[in-house]
Amino acid sequence: MSTYHLLDINFETNGQKQVITPILLQNELDTILIDCGYPNFLPLIEEAANRYNVTLDSLTKVIVTHHDMDHMGSLAALKRTYPHIDIIAHELEAPYIEGTKKSLRLEQAESTFNALTDEAKPYAEQFIRFLQSIEPAAVDRTVTHEEWLPWCGGIKIIHTPGHMPGHISLYLPASKTLIAADAVVIEEGELAIANPQYTMDLDEAIRSVERLLDYDIEQIICYHGGLFHGDVQQALQQLIHKYKS
Numbered sequence: 001m002s003t004y005h006l007l008d009i010n011f012e013t014n015g016q017k018q019v020i021t022p023i024l025l026q027n028e029l030d031t032i033l034i035d036c037g038y039p040n041f042l043p044l045i046e047e048a049a050n051r052y053n054v055t056l057d058s059l060t061k062v063i064v065t066h067h068d069m070d071h072m073g074s075l076a077a078l079k080r081t082y083p084h085i086d087i088i089a090h091e092l093e094a095p096y097i098e099g100t101k102k103s104l105r106l107e108q109a110e111s112t113f114n115a116l117t118d119e120a121k122p123y124a125e126q127f128i129r130f131l132q133s134i135e136p137a138a139v140d141r142t143v144t145h146e147e148w149l150p151w152c153g154g155i156k157i158i159h160t161p162g163h164m165p166g167h168i169s170l171y172l173p174a175s176k177t178l179i180a181a182d183a184v185v186i187e188e189g190e191l192a193i194a195n196p197q198y199t200m201d202l203d204e205a206i207r208s209v210e211r212l213l214d215y216d217i218e219q220i221i222c223y224h225g226g227l228f229h230g231d232v233q234q235a236l237q238q239l240i241h242k243y244k245s
Contacts, residue, residue: 002027002153002174006226007048009037020070021226023179024054025152025172032061032152034170034179035223038073039134042081045074057082061151064089065181066164067096068105069134071223076135088149090159091142092166099136104164104200106131143168158212162205163194169212176218178232183208184239186225191235193243194224206243212236 005024010017022045023034031054037045046056059082064072066089075097079085087097095101109128116124143149145159156171160183170179182194183205199205213236220228228235
């Protein structure tokens with residue numbers, strides 16, 4: 001029997017309340033964490049897991065959907081604290097997670113810096129320093145599109161590039177559930193593209209949403225927004241139409 005838990009983590013940054021939703025997959029053999037929040041979020045993740053009577057020392061694997069700071073920020077700390085866990089990511093993301101390639105988000109921030117107003121530059125400098133501080137971690141296993149992972153009832157990897165080149169979403173056929181990560185987010189109750197202005201390739205991101213229509217999805221969980229309430233297929237089609245029209 002496999003179950004999944006939404007680890008809604010509430011926090012405040014720059015005076016704004018935010019929520020992210022890492023996921024725990026669990027059966028009698030594995031406890032798998034999907035994404036792990038910002039740096040120093042280990043206590044918050046532990047607290048969220050404890051609500052389901054799960055402790056992080058039971059973790060066997062961490063799947064990182066992409067290398068943004070809010071998805072891998074606590075990865076190195078997790079591996080240090082629980083060295084037995086395996087870290088899994090798409091083959092295109094692994095070099096960024098491991099630090100052998102410069103973060104694309106950092107490159108983006110640096111490349112747009114000179115175009116900013118003098119007023120905005122101190123905030124951008126602070127953001128760049130923050131991105132530079134993200135600690136890399138070694139990836140134990142890389143995955144590719146449509147790869148089948150026989151854990152927790154079965155996980156199908158869906159390569160959903162756009163937000164990042166190696167971004168992945170996870171499909172759980174047993175429950176017809178999609179863990180979307182940042183392929184889509186929920187804004188005011190509707191599915192949306194995550195931060196279109198910062199998406200690495202918006203056209204590719206839309207094609208990734210189109211790819212999701214190939215799967216029998218009844219439930220979709222977004223990292224930003226949690227569980228979507230509504231007709232998933234219709235909502236995906238509406239989102240595609242919004243950008244194609």
